[in-house]
Each structure stands twice: as structure tokens, then as C-alpha cells.
Amino acid sequence: MAANDGEEDATVSLVDVLEEDEELENEASAVLGGSDSEKCSYPEGYVKRQALYACNTCTPKGGEPAGICLACSYKCHEGHDLFELYTKRNFRCDCGNDKFGEMECKLFADKENVNTGNKYSHNFFGLYCTCDRPYPDPEDEVPDEMIQCIVCEDWFHGRHLGCVVPDCVELQEMICQSCMNKTPFLWNYAAHIEVPSITKVSPCKGEEDVKVEVENDEEEKIKNENPKSPADVKEETEGSSEEGSCSGCRLREMKASGRSQTLQGAVFWPSAWRTKLCTCADCKILYADAGVSFLMDEMDTVLAYENKGKSTEQAEQAGGAEGRDPLMSALNNLNRVQQLEIIHEYNDMKTELKDYLQRFAAEGKVVTPEDIRHFFEQQQSRKRRRANAGQYYCTCCLLHE
Incomplete structure (x- = not known):
């Protein structure tokens, strides 16, 4: 259904709106990953991965860092100044414990x-990267994406990673230079399976960009440092690992290959790189001692977490598919004038909602259910004031017809 030629530039079709709404809902579901918005996650213990928030109102900078679950961000901290932390692994909700003084969790x-098992960082005070700045940063005029390290789970500006960010970064995982140095054995894996880059870049804390050329012709390096062909090395390193046995340790063979890696900058890993990690008994101990045993768990990835949220949303949509039929049926029964009225209503609401939400984005605040209710209450108030001017139609009315 489309508007007439004179209305096309000023309106959008209902199909466009519904598709955009569905896309936004899927993105939100991916971030929440099936987190419960009604029940505090504390009874579940140290949750494998969940959406977390920090309350700048209750635990401001200078105090003890604390994290709260999705449900507590809604029920216990409504109207507070919250930092959205995206996800953290193995975290238990702090809401209402000693870090919050006399405040008690309502849930x-x-x-x-x-x-005691929680790990904290400057993220819990709304600060990120090696530059220790907020995001969004009102003083930063350089457009730059933020990328999360899968080990420390801090977020970094692309220009502060010490390397060139490869294309399609959303399909890869990144480990920052600091975490690589704390787990030096990962440099051996990086020499074999890292996503290659052309230059290393190391600007930070206001420094000018400095580029250092590094070798990237990997096949030439193998040829010079190892008499075996790249195909031979790949076959040996990928086919020699045996579960629970050190006789075929993949990491040991990588070290013996002589293939080296410049120990500088963050490392970007290709899809499914975790499956190439050795899982022999000695390597498992190595991972545990370094605190990175989660690298052996393919379900630990943010991608797996997001897919969980998407699957949950798709299942709910499939189960409630019949709930959409009354709306579409009602729309099909309206005449052309009524359809155009609804298109205008959608277009106006879409514009006003975007303007309303932009204020939250600019201040880095989380939008609560109460904020959304307030917006629609304002919308209804405006519609009531316009009611005497003539009849109008809204989708809320249509759903009840």
C-alpha cells in the first residue's frame, strides 16, 4: 500500500514501518539475548552471559563499581542515570547489596x-578504551566505531587498537594488545590464524597517529622460516590435536613451526577460530591458569548470545502469528482515504519518536518503559485535542475493532 504521487516523499508505507519496527525489535532482542525483564537474575548465580547496566545515580564514580541485570534496571532503577554495558560474562546482579547502601532490590x-566472583572495570563508571573516555564522547569529534575485546570485555576506539581494523569486523572477534600480552601463547595462534592487516597503528590519549610497517606476506615468512609448504603446515596443525593427550599438541607444533608474529596491536580473529585451539590436557591447564577457559566454549561468543535472543524472538513471533491477522485484516477493509490517514499517523509518530529518543542517545541514557509510556501519553493527549477538528484513525483503535 502506497500513498499517491504527491504524498510519496512526505509519507512512508505501512509495510516500510512494520519492516523497520521488526528490524529494531530483532536488534533489541539480540542485545537482550533472552534476558528476563521481570525477574532479577541473581538466583541464577553467575550468569554465563547477560545484558548488564551500571547505575550512575546509585553507584557514581568514586564509589564501588556495581552491575545490575535487565529486570533491576527497569524495576529498581527507573528514572536513574544508567550506563548500558551491553553484555558481560559470569556476572551476578549486584542490585541492593552493600554497594548500594540502604537501597534494597525490589525483586x-x-x-x-x-x-566476590564479579569482575569490574572502568566501564561500570561509563568510561571506555585506553583513553578512559565516555561513549558517546561530546568532546570527541572523530567518527570512530567502538569494538569490544572478548577477554577483558572493555570497548575500544578503532584508532586506539594499535592496528588497522579489518573489513567485516562484525563477523570476527578481537583481543586487545594488553590481553594478548597477558596470554602470550595466543601470539602463536595469531601467527597462523589472525586476520591479516597491512599496518599497525598506535595512537592513544591524544597522540598523533603513528604507523609502523610490519611483514604481512605470510606465505613468504613460512617459506623462509619453515621448509614445509603452507599446505603442509596447515594439515599438520589442524589435524594433530587429540583431546586429553599432549602427544599431538597443536600449540606445541605451532611453536615448532618457527612461524612468528609481531607482538604489537590488537588481534582480530576469523570466524570459528576457537575451534582451532588445542584442547589437550596441558593446554586446558594453560587456559585455566590464564583465566581464559571460556575460549574453548563456542557458546561463549557474543554471536551465540545474540543468536539466542533472535531465536527466542522468532519463536515468540511464530507462536503469536495469529495476533497480527486482526491488524492486517482491518487495514485491508479500510478505504483509500482512511489508509492515507493511517500512513500520516505512522509517519508523524515515527518522526516524533525518533526526536524523543535522540535526547536519550545524546545523554547516553537507557530508555525505560516509563519513558515510552510517557511518550505515548503525550501522543494520546495531542490526538484528543485534535479530535474536534475531524475524525482520525490509529492502529490502536483498529486492533480492538
């Missing part, structure tokens, strides 16, 4: 004083 009051 689950019987909590321990401190969650």
Missing part, C-alpha cells in the same frame, strides 16, 4: 553482601 531482597 530479590535476600542477597549476599558482595558478589
Whole structure:
């Protein structure tokens, strides 16, 4: 259904709106990953991965860092200044414990004083990257994406990673230079399976960009440092690992190959790179000692977490498919004038909602259910004031017809 030629530039079709709404819902579901918006996650213990928030109102900078689950961000911290932390692994909700003084969690009051297994960073005070700046940063005029390290889970500006960010970064995982140096054995893997880059870049804390050329002709390096062909090395390193046995340790063979890696900058890993990690008994101990045993878990990835959220959303949509029929049926029964009225209503609401939400984005605040209710209450108030001027139609009315 489309508007007439004179209306095309000023309006959007209902199909466009519904498709855009569905896309936004899928993105939100991916971020929330099936997190419960009604129940505090504390009883679940240290959740494998969940959406987290920090409350700048209750635990501001200078105090103890604390993280809260999705449900508590809605129920216990409504109207507060929240930092959205995206996801963290193995975290237990802090809401209402000793870090919050006299405040108690409204959803689950019987909590321990401190969650000793939680790990915190400057992210919990709204600061990120090696430059220790907020995001969005009102003082930063350089357009730059933020990328999360899968080990420390901090977020970094692309220009502060010490390397060139490869294309299609959303399909890869990144480990920052600091975490690589804390797990030096990963440099051996990087020499074999890292996503290649042309230059290393190391600007930070206001420094000018400095580029250092590095070798990137990997096949030439293998030829000079190892008499075996790249195909031979690949076959040996990928086919020699045996579960629970050190006789075929893949990491040991990588070290023996003589293939080296410049120990500089963050490392970007290709899709499914975790499956190439050795899982022999010695390597498992190595991962545990370094605190990175999660690297052996393919379901630990943010991609797996997001797919979980998308699958949940798709299942809910499939189960409620019949719920959409009354709306589409009602639209099909309206005449042309009524359809255009609804298109205008959608277009106006879409513009006003974007303007309303932009204020939250500019201040880095989380949008709460109460904020959304307030927006639609304002919309209804405007419609009531316009009611005497003539009849109008809204989708809310149509759903009840």
C-alpha cells in the first residue's frame, strides 16, 4: 500500500514501518539475548552471559563499581542515570547489596553482601578504551566505531587498537594488545590464524597517529622460516590435536613451526577460530591458569548470545502469528482515504519518536518503559485535542475493532 504521487516523499508505507519496527525489535532482542525483564537474575548465580547496566545515580564514580541485570534496571532503577554495558560474562546482579547502601532490590531482597566472583572495570563508571573516555564522547569529534575485546570485555576506539581494523569486523572477534600480552601463547595462534592487516597503528590519549610497517606476506615468512609448504603446515596443525593427550599438541607444533608474529596491536580473529585451539590436557591447564577457559566454549561468543535472543524472538513471533491477522485484516477493509490517514499517523509518530529518543542517545541514557509510556501519553493527549477538528484513525483503535 502506497500513498499517491504527491504524498510519496512526505509519507512512508505501512509495510516500510512494520519492516523497520521488526528490524529494531530483532536488534533489541539480540542485545537482550533472552534476558528476563521481570525477574532479577541473581538466583541464577553467575550468569554465563547477560545484558548488564551500571547505575550512575546509585553507584557514581568514586564509589564501588556495581552491575545490575535487565529486570533491576527497569524495576529498581527507573528514572536513574544508567550506563548500558551491553553484555558481560559470569556476572551476578549486584542490585541492593552493600554497594548500594540502604537501597534494597525490589525483586530479590535476600542477597549476599558482595558478589566476590564479579569482575569490574572502568566501564561500570561509563568510561571506555585506553583513553578512559565516555561513549558517546561530546568532546570527541572523530567518527570512530567502538569494538569490544572478548577477554577483558572493555570497548575500544578503532584508532586506539594499535592496528588497522579489518573489513567485516562484525563477523570476527578481537583481543586487545594488553590481553594478548597477558596470554602470550595466543601470539602463536595469531601467527597462523589472525586476520591479516597491512599496518599497525598506535595512537592513544591524544597522540598523533603513528604507523609502523610490519611483514604481512605470510606465505613468504613460512617459506623462509619453515621448509614445509603452507599446505603442509596447515594439515599438520589442524589435524594433530587429540583431546586429553599432549602427544599431538597443536600449540606445541605451532611453536615448532618457527612461524612468528609481531607482538604489537590488537588481534582480530576469523570466524570459528576457537575451534582451532588445542584442547589437550596441558593446554586446558594453560587456559585455566590464564583465566581464559571460556575460549574453548563456542557458546561463549557474543554471536551465540545474540543468536539466542533472535531465536527466542522468532519463536515468540511464530507462536503469536495469529495476533497480527486482526491488524492486517482491518487495514485491508479500510478505504483509500482512511489508509492515507493511517500512513500520516505512522509517519508523524515515527518522526516524533525518533526526536524523543535522540535526547536519550545524546545523554547516553537507557530508555525505560516509563519513558515510552510517557511518550505515548503525550501522543494520546495531542490526538484528543485534535479530535474536534475531524475524525482520525490509529492502529490502536483498529486492533480492538
